[in-house]
Every structure is written in structure tokens, then in C-alpha cells.
Amino acid sequence: MKVQILPSLLAADYGCLAEEIRRVEAARADALHLDIMDAHFVPNLSFGPDMATLARRVVPGLYRHVHLMMTRPDLYADRFIDAGAQTLQFHVxxxxxxxxxLRAIRARGVRTGLVLRPQTPAAALFPYLPLCDEVLFMTVNPGYGGQAFMSEVLPKIGALRCHADACGLNALDIMVDGGINLETAALCAAHGANQFVAGSFLFKQSDMGAMIAQMRDTCTRAYGTKTR
Structure with missing residues (x-):
């Protein structure tokens, strides 16, 4: 599986967002991750569709990955797609x-998938996997950045990877988000994750590009070692 690293704009310096988006592109990240919170599904409020529009305008070639933490994502999906989202995820x-x-998003020609809170069983995703390009495991409670990684999610990642492979869904991407750094990313990779969202860990780096390259290499070597 191809390992991908996605810096989360939630951890950027909001005083210079355009520069921060250009920094992500210069660091050779695989995509820019946008966390969309409605202050209802989670206890925080973040960006609207205009942030995806800004990212598209500033760096048109940087892939835009959008995670909807919303009670009614179905009411807003089209707006985010129109604004430039290229992958759109929402919570199971x-x-x-x-x-x-899932069908409505796929009909727009956009990649899609489901997201799981740390407390929700991995099996909640199983019926939907044939319609998912990817799934996202939250490894912190969604709503705020900078939280500690929850290692109890690791067995769920492994269980879903094994289930997907057994069903012939070998191309399914598994993403993790929350408390991700070099060490925790490697742990997730060992259990079958191949996409890694990191916020404060990456944006605090003086050389984001070097850290992304190191994380990509570390996770590639660790991938699947706990599921073989």
C-alpha cells in the first residue's frame, strides 16, 4: 500500500494561512487535510467551504482532503465538493x-469514506466498505487538536485491514488522525494503516519536508508487520 502523509490545516498559523498552505505543498505532502467541525457533532467550530476554496486558489495542485465532523454532513457535502474537496469523509x-x-458523493466523482470515533467498534464500518475508497480511524476524541494518541484503537485498525483483505478490498486506504507523530504513525502502519494525518507535530517542524519524508519511509517499512 502506498503511504501518504496529510498535514492538518487545523494546526496551522491562522495569521498566514496562504503561506502555511504553500508550505505544505513545498514539503511534498500528499494532500492537505481540512477538519470541518459544526460545534454540534463535536464541541468545536472550525472551517467552512471557503477554506477549501482558499486552498484551491492558493495552490491548485495540492490535493484537498475534507473530513466532515458534522451531525448532518449530507446537507453540506455538495457545498464542499463545489468548493474544491477531492475526498470527502463523514462519520458513521x-x-x-x-x-x-456515500452514493451521493461518489456520484459527484469524488472519493469518499467513513470515519470512526475511538469508542465505536470497527465492525460498524464493515457493511459500508464496498462503497468506501478509504476509512478513517480517529485516534483521539474528535474536536480538538493536540490530544494524546489512544493506543486502544490499534486492534481495530488491524481487524478492519484483515476484514477488508479477506473480502477482496485490498485497495482500501486506512487513515488515522489524532496524536500522530513518528512513533504513533509507525504503530498504526504496523496494524495496517497507510494514510496519516498529522497536525501540530508537522506544523511545529522547522523542516516539514524532511519530517514528512522520514515519516513516509518509517511507515512504509513498518506497514503490516502486525497483521502478517
Missing amino acids: EADCDAWAG
Whole structure:
């Protein structure tokens, strides 16, 4: 599986967002991750569709990955796609029809997938996997950046990777987000994750590009060592 690193704009310096987005591109990140919070599904409020529009305008070639932490993502999906989202994820725990949501996003020609809170069993995702390009495991409680990594999610990652492979869904990407650094990313990779969202850990680096390259190499070597 190809390892991908996605810096989360939630941890950027909001006083110079355009420069921070250009910094992500210069660091050769695989995508820019946008965390969208509605202050209802999670106890925090972040960006709207205009942030995806800004990212597209500032660096058109930087892939835009959007995670909707919203009670009704189905009401806003089209707005984010129109604004430039190229992958759009929403929570399996959201108050909407997940089947309909996945189909509607795919019909727009956009990659999609479901997100799981740390407390939700991995099996909650199993029925939907044929419609998912990727799934995201939250390794912290969603809503705020800078939290400590929750290692109890690791067995769920491994269980989902094994289930997906057994069902012939070998191309399914598994993403992790929350408390991700060099060490925790390697742990997740060992259990079958191949996409890594990191916020404060990457944005605090004086050389983000060097750290992304190191993380990509470390995770590539660690990938799947706990699931073989």
C-alpha cells in the first residue's frame, strides 16, 4: 500500500494561512487535510467551504482532503465538493443515511469514506466498505487538536485491514488522525494503516519536508508487520 502523509490545516498559523498552505505543498505532502467541525457533532467550530476554496486558489495542485465532523454532513457535502474537496469523509455515527451519503458523493466523482470515533467498534464500518475508497480511524476524541494518541484503537485498525483483505478490498486506504507523530504513525502502519494525518507535530517542524519524508519511509517499512 502506498503511504501518504496529510498535514492538518487545523494546526496551522491562522495569521498566514496562504503561506502555511504553500508550505505544505513545498514539503511534498500528499494532500492537505481540512477538519470541518459544526460545534454540534463535536464541541468545536472550525472551517467552512471557503477554506477549501482558499486552498484551491492558493495552490491548485495540492490535493484537498475534507473530513466532515458534522451531525448532518449530507446537507453540506455538495457545498464542499463545489468548493474544491477531492475526498470527502463523514462519520458513521452522524445523523444521516450512510449508504445514501456515500452514493451521493461518489456520484459527484469524488472519493469518499467513513470515519470512526475511538469508542465505536470497527465492525460498524464493515457493511459500508464496498462503497468506501478509504476509512478513517480517529485516534483521539474528535474536536480538538493536540490530544494524546489512544493506543486502544490499534486492534481495530488491524481487524478492519484483515476484514477488508479477506473480502477482496485490498485497495482500501486506512487513515488515522489524532496524536500522530513518528512513533504513533509507525504503530498504526504496523496494524495496517497507510494514510496519516498529522497536525501540530508537522506544523511545529522547522523542516516539514524532511519530517514528512522520514515519516513516509518509517511507515512504509513498518506497514503490516502486525497483521502478517
